[in-house]
Amino acid sequence: MRALKQIWRWFDEITGFSKSLGPVLTHPVPRARKSRWFYVFGSATLTAFLIQVVTGIALSSAYVTGSGQAYDSLRFINSFPIGRIVRGIHYFGASAMIILIGLHTIRVYLMGAYKYPRQMNWFTGAGLLLFTLLMAFTGQLLRWDQIGFWTAVVAAEQAGRAPLIGNWLGHFILAGNTAGGATLSRFFAAHVFFIPAMIFLFLAVHLYLVVFNGISEPPKAGRPVDPRTYRGWYHALLEREGIPFWPQAAWRDLLFGTIVVLSVFLLALVVGPPELGKPPDPTIVSASPRPDWYFMWYFALLSLIPKWSERWVIILGPLLFGLFLILVPILGGRGERSPLRRPWSIVIIASVIVMVAHYWAVGIRAPWSPRLDAPPLPVAVVGVTIGPIADGARVFYDKGCEYCHTVSGYGGIRGPDLSGAGDRMSPAQMATRIFSGAENMPSYRGELTAGELNSLLAFLASRHRVQPPKPPVLHTPE
Amino acid sequence: MQDFFFIAFPYIALTLAVCVGLYRYFSHRFTYSSLSSQLLEKRQLFWGSVPWHYGITLILIAHLLPWIFPGAARTVLGNQTRLAVLELTGIALGLYCVFGIAALITRRLPNDSRARAVTSPMDWILLLVLAYQVLSGVGIALFERWGAAWYLSTAVPWLRSLASLRPDAATVTGLPVFIQSHFISGFVVILLFPFTRLVHVFAIPLEYLWRPYQVVIWNRDPQLPQLPVLHQIAASPRPIPLNPSEVQRRQLLTRLGVLVGGISAAIVGIPSLAFLLGLRKVPEVWRSLGAADSFQIGQTVEVSFLDSTPLPWSGVTAKTAAWLRREGPEQFVAFSINCTHLGCPVRWLPNANLFMCPCHGGVFYKDGTVASGPPPKPLATYPVRLRDGMVEILTTPLPITTV
Numbered sequence: 001m002r003a004l005k006q007i008w009r010w011f012d013e014i015t016g017f018s019k020s021l022g023p024v025l026t027h028p029v030p031r032a033r034k035s036r037w038f039y040v041f042g043s044a045t046l047t048a049f050l051i052q053v054v055t056g057i058a059l060s061s062a063y064v065t066g067s068g069q070a071y072d073s074l075r076f077i078n079s080f081p082i083g084r085i086v087r088g089i090h091y092f093g094a095s096a097m098i099i100l101i102g103l104h105t106i107r108v109y110l111m112g113a114y115k116y117p118r119q120m121n122w123f124t125g126a127g128l129l130l131f132t133l134l135m136a137f138t139g140q141l142l143r144w145d146q147i148g149f150w151t152a153v154v155a156a157e158q159a160g161r162a163p164l165i166g167n168w169l170g171h172f173i174l175a176g177n178t179a180g181g182a183t184l185s186r187f188f189a190a191h192v193f194f195i196p197a198m199i200f201l202f203l204a205v206h207l208y209l210v211v212f213n214g215i216s217e218p219p220k221a222g223r224p225v226d227p228r229t230y231r232g233w234y235h236a237l238l239e240r241e242g243i244p245f246w247p248q249a250a251w252r253d254l255l256f257g258t259i260v261v262l263s264v265f266l267l268a269l270v271v272g273p274p275e276l277g278k279p280p281d282p283t284i285v286s287a288s289p290r291p292d293w294y295f296m297w298y299f300a301l302l303s304l305i306p307k308w309s310e311r312w313v314i315i316l317g318p319l320l321f322g323l324f325l326i327l328v329p330i331l332g333g334r335g336e337r338s339p340l341r342r343p344w345s346i347v348i349i350a351s352v353i354v355m356v357a358h359y360w361a362v363g364i365r366a367p368w369s370p371r372l373d374a375p376p377l378p379v380a381v382v383g384v385t386i387g388p389i390a391d392g393a394r395v396f397y398d399k400g401c402e403y404c405h406t407v408s409g410y411g412g413i414r415g416p417d418l419s420g421a422g423d424r425m426s427p428a429q430m431a432t433r434i435f436s437g438a439e440n441m442p443s444y445r446g447e448l449t450a451g452e453l454n455s456l457l458a459f460l461a462s463r464h465r466v467q468p469p470k471p472p473v474l475h476t477p478e
Numbered sequence: 479m480q481d482f483f484f485i486a487f488p489y490i491a492l493t494l495a496v497c498v499g500l501y502r503y504f505s506h507r508f509t510y511s512s513l514s515s516q517l518l519e520k521r522q523l524f525w526g527s528v529p530w531h532y533g534i535t536l537i538l539i540a541h542l543l544p545w546i547f548p549g550a551a552r553t554v555l556g557n558q559t560r561l562a563v564l565e566l567t568g569i570a571l572g573l574y575c576v577f578g579i580a581a582l583i584t585r586r587l588p589n590d591s592r593a594r595a596v597t598s599p600m601d602w603i604l605l606l607v608l609a610y611q612v613l614s615g616v617g618i619a620l621f622e623r624w625g626a627a628w629y630l631s632t633a634v635p636w637l638r639s640l641a642s643l644r645p646d647a648a649t650v651t652g653l654p655v656f657i658q659s660h661f662i663s664g665f666v667v668i669l670l671f672p673f674t675r676l677v678h679v680f681a682i683p684l685e686y687l688w689r690p691y692q693v694v695i696w697n698r699d700p701q702l703p704q705l706p707v708l709h710q711i712a713a714s715p716r717p718i719p720l721n722p723s724e725v726q727r728r729q730l731l732t733r734l735g736v737l738v739g740g741i742s743a744a745i746v747g748i749p750s751l752a753f754l755l756g757l758r759k760v761p762e763v764w765r766s767l768g769a770a771d772s773f774q775i776g777q778t779v780e781v782s783f784l785d786s787t788p789l790p791w792s793g794v795t796a797k798t799a800a801w802l803r804r805e806g807p808e809q810f811v812a813f814s815i816n817c818t819h820l821g822c823p824v825r826w827l828p829n830a831n832l833f834m835c836p837c838h839g840g841v842f843y844k845d846g847t848v849a850s851g852p853p854p855k856p857l858a859t860y861p862v863r864l865r866d867g868m869v870e871i872l873t874t875p876l877p878i879t880t881v
């Protein structure tokens with residue numbers, strides 16, 4: 001013990017750590033009173049990031065960065081219990097980081113903590129938010145199973161919507177003509193070197209600024225920020241009632257960070273890492289690419305917006321989001337900080353949360369995706385085994401109707417539920433619709449023989465609801 | 479003679495520019511400025527100077543980029559619309575410059591103007607050469623159209639050959655004299671650099687960007703609150719040098735530091751960037767899909783083949799799939815499996831004669847046209863050909879839907 005102390009004293013004497021960094025650690029922060037627990041999200045995001053760094057380094061020591069072998073190396077990692085645990089921690093650490101950085105952003109925005117003199121804190125934070133999202137995206141891709149593979153293709157296609165340079169950018173992302181040998185290395189370099197380097201850089205500036213400008217005091221309605229007097233006022237506040245960051249404020253960060261680590265670990269243990277899908281073989285066409293949960297809402301958004309607006313949303317959406325992040329502290333660099341005096345900030349956050357939650361829930365059901373794995377209708381539903389109705393049921397399955405239309409709980413939900421078609425439409429109306437198609441339904445003109453059409457109509461006309469019809473499902477097109 | 483103009487003269491111009499420039503820098507450093515601007519004649523200077531400087535900077539960058547990244551430029555320009563947009567922008571910028579330099583010249587014309595009084599013969603020569611340069615540039619843009627494209631196969635190889643010290647003027651000797659004169663006068667401008675006010679380009683006061691800001695705060699707000707330590711470090715006074723030669727020395731060192739740092743960064747950065755951008759090769763090859771007889775007329779089946787650049791570590795991803803349809807004895811169509819919406823793999827439903835996309839429910843008819851859903855375009859097709867009874871497919875790049 002004594003020896004250790006002596007080593008430390010010697011070390012400290014020649015490095016000056018406690019003299020230079022000690023005051024940083026114990027710098028005074030304002031008392032946060034009621035809102036004190038809102039101040040833990042930033043440090044918790046950092047904690048999650050450190051989890052990612054540690055587990056990421058471990059995983060990279062066994063991961064093979066080759067389009068042909070990455071999948072096998074992941075299976076290898078997965079074949080050890082400890083490999084599964086580390087993968088699980090990395091996965092849930094990523095999820096935690098996304099959630100926490102989201103909460104931190106919301107907290108800072110609502111409390112107006114981005115106002116003078118902390119605008120640069122906000123800008124660097126916005127950069128970190130962006131990089132975190134990029135990490136999430138590239139990370140999902142590095143799983144390099146079938147979905148990871150198609151994610152690369154979808155990413156290139158989205159980049160392709162950029163004006164002028166779209167095609168170039170798309171193939172730049174793929175690092176070649178097709179998603180193939182060179183693609184994965186590119187994403188690996190981004191996920192493991194480039195983006196983390198940027199995160200470290202921005203993080204350094206962000207933390208420096210937190211200390212330089214001091215932690216923002218909790219806002220109070222009727223106490224606007226005036227750049228001319230703020231620093232002096234803030235300084236006086238610290239003189240009056242500041243408490244040392246370490247340990248009087250930091251213990252909450254410590255506690256919450258520990259909770260984060262524990263929950264990530266428990267989830268990794270109990271739930272485990274995301275399962276690997278089929279191999280990344282482009283010739284297995286029965287793939288149904290889905291994003292990980294954090295981008296599910298965006299997937300839903302792209303599916304539900306009107307077709308004409310899509311080319312704009314894909315490019316302008318992210319740009320507008322970036323613009324919003326840039327403009328917030330520029331336009332609102334002074335004045336009231338309290339959300340009570342900034343009702344629009346509450347409206348914005350509330351609508352963003354509602355929108356994301358809603359699209360997220362819809363995205364999980366993915367009502368726009370045909371159910372290509374729907375089984376043929378069972379006899380119990382059809383009711384008969386021979387005759388036109390039974391033939392019609394077969395046509396209903398063979399021609400792909402069932403992938404989009406539900407009958408008595410079987411089939412997709414992209415199109416209207418046809419369980420009660422016979423109650424709503426006459427055979428003539430049905431025939432018209434089948435022939436003419438619609439925005440989201442192909443036309444079957446020329447694809448059905450007269451006999452097939454007649455039995456199909458007979459089958460549909462025989463569909464009656466026993467119970468009164470349910471209210472229509474929200475967000476099913478048409 | 480051509481060799482003199484396109485090989486010897488450029489080198490002479492460059493060597494002179496560098497040597498004289500260095501000499502002037504170390505012997506008459508104070509002249510490193512745009513002396514004789516008569517900044518006080520604000521209004522005219524504004525109308526001339528602003529268009530000129532912004533316009534010429536952008537145009538120079540546009541000249542430089544394809545020179546450094548010819549491959550990328552070729553891809554960007556490989557599209558009619560983009561080329562047209564770029565040309566138009568170029569012409570607009572060129573006219574902007576012409577306007578600027580005209581204003582700069584006219585303000586020196588009146589006999590009684592201050593500017594005239596301080597205009598040296600060198601200034602006049604320079605102004606005229608520059609005016610010729612932008613006028614001929616605009617002229618080329620107007621009368622020898624699509625310069626952005628042919629620049630890549632004429633001047634770019636020549637300039638690159640000059641830069642790599644293996645000069646070869648073959649690609650430019652055959653050009654019209656009018657275009658050649660633009661090249662030559664360009665090197666005349668370089669030659670004139672150290673002899674004229676142009677040197678001020680190298681004296682942009684860059685250090686204003688990172689000059690410590692406390693100098694300003696110090697004067698305005700002496701009571702900077704003593705916040706945490708970092709504040710104290712930032713606010714501690716710096717010894718203010720009194721000796722002017724010392725000031726100048728420091729400035730010089732700062733500039734040299736910036737210069738050397740910038741060069742080092744470029745030496746490391748440009749190759750790395752070029753590497754990142756250059757890993758794309760676009761060879762297209764024909765791959766056999768099997769005997770024609772193995773496909774039935776009127777049927778659509780999945781075929782797979784090696785993509786054009788299989789790498790040893792590509793594994794399964796070296797393969798590409800397509801939907802091949804035999805329409806007649808000799809007619810084959812190969813559809814890309816990538817949905818034109820966001821690229822998900824479409825599935826063929828043989829009974830319904832439809833392609834269906836699992837992602838957002840896009841549907842295509844058997845001929846690839848859109849039946850319903852979000853896809854904006856019909857399925858892309860690969861070129862297919864019949865050779866000695868074998869079906870062959872051309873490994874074109876993954877189709878990316880652009881706006």
Ligand code: FES
Pocket residue numbers: 817818819820821822835836837838839840851852853
């Ligand atoms: S990718 Fe096919 S419909 Fe969206």
